[in-house]
Amino acid sequence: MTLPLIAPMLATPGRLPPVAQDTRWAYETKQDGQRAVVYLAGGGSVVLRARSGEDITAAYPELLPLGDALGGTPAVLDGEILALDEQGRADFQLLQSRMGLVQAPGRAARLAATAPVHLVLFDVLHLGGRSLLRSPYLRRRSRLEELALAGPCWSTPGALVGHGREALEATRAHGLEGLVCKRLDSAYEPGVRSRAWIKIRNMRVADVLVGGWLPGKGRLTGLPGALLVGQRSGTGLRYVGGVGTGWSEAERTELAALLRAAATDACPFDSVPRSADARWVVPRLVGEVRYSTRTRAGLLRQPSWLRLRPDLTPEESAADLPDISP
Incomplete structure (x- = not known):
């Protein structure tokens, strides 16, 4: 089927929500990679588009098997492509060697075999022919986790509801880039830098x-x-x-x-x-x-x-x- 093109929703830089509102928010690890909207048409194909809308599928051939992960169910997913170092942490410099290989599929295939990337999935925007853009974050997140998308080069990390301060401290303790706070009742706003998503970068x-x-x-x-x-x-x-x-x-x-x-x-x-x-x-x-x-x-x-x-x-x-x- 033909899937709608959806621009990714963007987070606004800010601080943790007030303590009194903590339980109204979910907290996800901020990843240092390349944003990607994933299009699964339901026939085994996969298309990856960058934040700009550019088709970057050819740069990441190790992610092609994701096209079969949902069988015949079409879906549009939101995520981040990462290159991981020896400690399993995202290393943007490693990823840069892959980002420019859209026109060099041979080199991309060689690097995919020796140093594969990893796709972190954190939202579902369209599923089974139905738009989920107006569904609240908590509902979308539940549907995403029900899909059980876990494979050799992709995963669906959990999101923590409440306990924002502890989540932020954990990212600092583990040397991670930061935290993204997402309001539980928020709709998905394509292409909008929204206050419903707040990003906190550890500096x-x-x-x-x-x-x-x-x-x-x-x-x-x-x-x-x-x-x-x-x-x-x-x-x-x-x-x-x-x-x-x-x-x-x-x-x-x-x-x-x-x-x-x-x-x-x-x-x-x-x-x-x-x-x-x-x-x-x-x-x-x-x-x-x-x-x-x-x-x-x-x-x-x-x-x-x-x-x-x-x-x-x-x-x-x-x-x-x-x-x-x-």
Whole structure:
């Protein structure tokens, strides 16, 4: 049968619901992967579409057997495609090697055999020829669990009703990306970033040394557009990324003066970042940044500036740099 194309519902960044409303919400682990709407036409076929609507089926051939999981029952499901590390945790960097293989089915098949992805299913939008979009989340979730979709490369993790604070602490304790809070009575709103779904991202904090900066453009001309930061390792100062957000206008102006005073012609990092516009400084400014995770090479993902740390010397900073092979 012909299935309706459905844009995924999106969550709004926020905080845990008030304690008095805790039992009106379900809590699911926030996954660090590629969102996918799954179309099962009921004849053994499966089509995966990204958030943009692009057909990404060819990039993930290991998920094709899912087409037979419901027999002849047509369905549209919502989920997230993950690449898992040795500890079973989602690793977005691993997934990136698969995301661009829609036009390279041969390479996708080889990677599927050696490092298969895993599809986490968390909603059902259409089932047996009937739309479930107006059904409340609790009803949709019940129907999804009744389908018992569990296979070699897909699963339906449970959702916890109530106990939001404990759920959030558990994601932090296990190094997971965060939590998604979903109101039990909420309908599915295609393509809408809704307050009925709230996402909470676990963020980490690190001390860094400023080793350079990139000039701003437009209204930021003459000011830093981004800071190039590093952390000390056994061999010197290891570059860990560029930070381009988190300042007020006054803070950016203050940083500009400090950077000019520390200017040098020599790059202070062990390896020179790839940027023709980089300006180097003596690494004596210590800052504190917030970030989500690190890449396998140790770079900070989604970093944002928190504050200068004049209370720390360069020698006292960056004590949390992990052991990363060059």
